[in-house]
Amino acid sequence: MIPTTREAPADAEMPSHIYLVRAGYIRRVGAGIYNYLPLAWRSLRKISQIVREEMDAAGASELLMPTLEPIELFAGTKRDVDYGDLLFRVEDRHGRLAALGPTHEEVITDLMAGALTSYKQFPLNLYQIQTKFRDEARPRAGLLRCREFIMKDAYSFHLDLDGDAGLNATYDKMYQAYTNIFRRCGLDFSAVEAEAGPIGGSASHEFMVNCVNGEDTILVCPASGYAANVEKAEIGEREWTWDHAATEPVKKHHTPNMPGIEGVAEHLGVTPAQMLKSIVMRTTGKDPRWVVAVVRGDHEVNEGKVRDAVGAPVELAPEAEARKAGFAIGYVSPRMIDRVELTMVVDPDAVNGSAWATGSDEKDHHDTGFNWQRDLSAAIDAGKVTVAGIRNAEAGDPSPRAAGSLLEARRGIEVGHIFKLGTKYSDAMGLSVLDKSQQKRSVIMGCYGIGVSRTLAACVEMSHDDHGIVMPPAIAPYHIHIVTIKPEEDGTLDRARALAAELAARGLDVLIDDRDERPGPKFKDADLVGIPVRLTVSPKSLAEGAAEFKLRADAGKGDLVPLSEVVDKAESAILERMMP
RNA sequence: CAGGGCGUAGCUCAGCUUGGUAGAGCGCGUGGUUUGGGACCACGAGGUCGCAGGUUCAAAUCCUGUCGCCCUGACCA
Numbered sequence: 001m002i003p004t005t006r007e008a009p010a011d012a013e014m015p016s017h018i019y020l021v022r023a024g025y026i027r028r029v030g031a032g033i034y035n036y037l038p039l040a041w042r043s044l045r046k047i048s049q050i051v052r053e054e055m056d057a058a059g060a061s062e063l064l065m066p067t068l069e070p071i072e073l074f075a076g077t078k079r080d081v082d083y084g085d086l087l088f089r090v091e092d093r094h095g096r097l098a099a100l101g102p103t104h105e106e107v108i109t110d111l112m113a114g115a116l117t118s119y120k121q122f123p124l125n126l127y128q129i130q131t132k133f134r135d136e137a138r139p140r141a142g143l144l145r146c147r148e149f150i151m152k153d154a155y156s157f158h159l160d161l162d163g164d165a166g167l168n169a170t171y172d173k174m175y176q177a178y179t180n181i182f183r184r185c186g187l188d189f190s191a192v193e194a195e196a197g198p199i200g201g202s203a204s205h206e207f208m209v210n211c212v213n214g215e216d217t218i219l220v221c222p223a224s225g226y227a228a229n230v231e232k233a234e235i236g237e238r239e240w241t242w243d244h245a246a247t248e249p250v251k252k253h254h255t256p257n258m259p260g261i262e263g264v265a266e267h268l269g270v271t272p273a274q275m276l277k278s279i280v281m282r283t284t285g286k287d288p289r290w291v292v293a294v295v296r297g298d299h300e301v302n303e304g305k306v307r308d309a310v311g312a313p314v315e316l317a318p319e320a321e322a323r324k325a326g327f328a329i330g331y332v333s334p335r336m337i338d339r340v341e342l343t344m345v346v347d348p349d350a351v352n353g354s355a356w357a358t359g360s361d362e363k364d365h366h367d368t369g370f371n372w373q374r375d376l377s378a379a380i381d382a383g384k385v386t387v388a389g390i391r392n393a394e395a396g397d398p399s400p401r402a403a404g405s406l407l408e409a410r411r412g413i414e415v416g417h418i419f420k421l422g423t424k425y426s427d428a429m430g431l432s433v434l435d436k437s438q439q440k441r442s443v444i445m446g447c448y449g450i451g452v453s454r455t456l457a458a459c460v461e462m463s464h465d466d467h468g469i470v471m472p473p474a475i476a477p478y479h480i481h482i483v484t485i486k487p488e489e490d491g492t493l494d495r496a497r498a499l500a501a502e503l504a505a506r507g508l509d510v511l512i513d514d515r516d517e518r519p520g521p522k523f524k525d526a527d528l529v530g531i532p533v534r535l536t537v538s539p540k541s542l543a544e545g546a547a548e549f550k551l552r553a554d555a556g557k558g559d560l561v562p563l564s565e566v567v568d569k570a571e572s573a574i575l576e577r578m579m580p
Numbered sequence: 581c582a583g584g585g586c587g588u589a590g591c592u593c594a595g596c597u598u599g600g601u602a603g604a605g606c607g608c609g610u611g612g613u614u615u616g617g618g619a620c621c622a623c624g625a626g627g628u629c630g631c632a633g634g635u636u637c638a639a640a641u642c643c644u645g646u647c648g649c650c651c652u653g654a655c656c657a
Binding site: 003006007008010011013030085086102103132134136137140145151153215417419447449451485486489518519520521523524525527536538540548557 | 619
């Protein structure tokens with residue numbers, strides 16, 4: 001059951017999607033739902049096996065939790081609301097609601113609340129490899145963003161941050177285990193600092209497979225090795241001063257239906273970098289306050305950084321309410337600080353300049369010639385304007401870790417993510433134990449995920465050529481692909497089978513193509529499927545007492561190797577390329 | 581959710597504007613010729629044209645509704 005096709009399916013665009021389908025690894029069932037055919041399943045089992053070995057070696061224990069999670073569990077942490085439409089909901093015959101598990105923090109915290117009885121049991125680290133469900137707004141790219149996918153998730157439990165039994169020690173162990181896992185899989189990856197995200201928590205790292213097609217951007221400092229994702233990446237020190245004398249008068253322009261930076265810049269004859277982007281936000285929770293974040297027109301506001309600068313969580317202001325408060329959404333300028341009670345934070349790069357283009361605080365109008373010192377001196381002198389780094393980092397920004405060094409941008413696919421959760425779930429769900437001194441203490445948690453099925457796709461994304469997939473030996477469905485030519489002649493098929501048996505006796509996984517096909521399709525299929533070593537057995541090669549040996553990663557036709565040596569050669573080729 | 585697009589044979593698609601016998605290539609089956617990088621000839625099987633209404637003598641084609649899918653964005657362990 002390796003249904004290869006000559007043509008790519010109409011819905012596939014990315015190489016991993018195209019090749020996994022064409023090479024007969026997967027077939028689509030519905031949007032974001034796939035059959036894992038035998039080839040894919042073999043690879044997934046190999047990835048899972050590596051994950052198990054490293055997790056077990058790091059002291060974790062495997063268990064299996066249910067897919068179906070009663071909705072009440074989510075209500076405890078309000079994640080039924082936080083997750084929103086991302087949560088798959090099902091209703092049973094009694095009208096009771098349940099969710100198809102997108103992750104299992106609630107289930108395991110609930111489990112632990114009933115099973116953890118003493119501080120003496122710490123630390124604990126439990127994991128499972130399971131099918132997860134997320135009702136993605138837009139599933140895409142084959143196995144990369146599915147509604148149903150295979151994930152390894154682990155949860156650790158502690159009473160302290162430090163010490164042998166503490167969260168930090170387990171977190172570090174998981175970091176090392178993840179490094180081992182992805183190295184053993186043969187992936188080119190980076191571990192980067194990340195925002196904790198809606199799952200909550202304090203510290204986290206993402207493991208990204210490096211490839212040009214990646215969905216995520218990461219920034220790295222070549223000098224210090226610092227690496228972080230866009231949301232998290234810090235920017236080095238930037239010089240700034242309000243002291244820029246005005247060079248132009250403020251002039252108002254009619255800019256009908258142009259709320260976007262690009263269109264306005266073109267209309268005004270300036271570049272986006274000469275404009276100010278003023279984003280209206282507000283603090284979340286009770287008694288929200290208005291916050292206006294100002295960045296240069298070509299930059300993007302980073303919500304997390306605004307939060308840090310303001311000292312409170314913020315969100316994009318709902319448009320209707322902002323309008324009611326007097327903000328001309330799409331045409332806002334920093335001068336709103338004189339008209340509305342608000343907190344203003346300006347990015348350093350939006351300070352340096354003598355004549356900015358900005359909104360006019362009036363629908364369909366923009367100004368040119370805005371000058372901070374001249375036009376906003378009262379607020380600035382009163383100390384009402386904060387300057388802080390509040391934008392996403394970009395390639396070319398100064399490194400936060402090495403003076404003089406510049407950040408570089410790379411693309412990646414997230415395959416692993418580790419978090420320090422803290423007590424968010426244990427507090428919400430009443431997971432606590434008595435410590436040595438009879439004090440009731442909330443349990444501190446960590447959680448650690450790996451997208452198993454996504455790892456397969458990321459691997460193909462990282463490792464393919466114009467002919468198909470180039471599988472790393474450790475997770476290839478088979479190690480050796482024996483292609484028979486004219487299998488019915490001169491006992492060729494029997495000789496190929498004997499060779500396969502010898503290889504299998506060495507513990508190698510062998511796929512033998514004994515189809516009654518012409519050589520062309522067989523070679524094409526072999527390239528497509530991407531097994532690391534190809535051995536071609538034909539009457540011609542057998543006449544010389546040899547088989548043709550070729551690595552998938554190498555070009556050309558390969559070399560004739562005597563049958564007496566080919567088993568050793570194939571075995572060592574595989575072993576050499578398996579990471580310890 | 582917004583914008584755009586697509587549902588016709590297992591796959592990739594044409595046919596629809598202008599209503600009138602259901603098409604091609606690939607794949608599949610049989611026979612033959614072939615046999616080291618997706619061969620050739622002959623014959624053949626295979627389709628409720630996504631679904632439901634409507635208009636019409638007549639609907640793949642026109643109208644309405646509905647479902648599914650894809651792309652860009654928003655969103656995203």
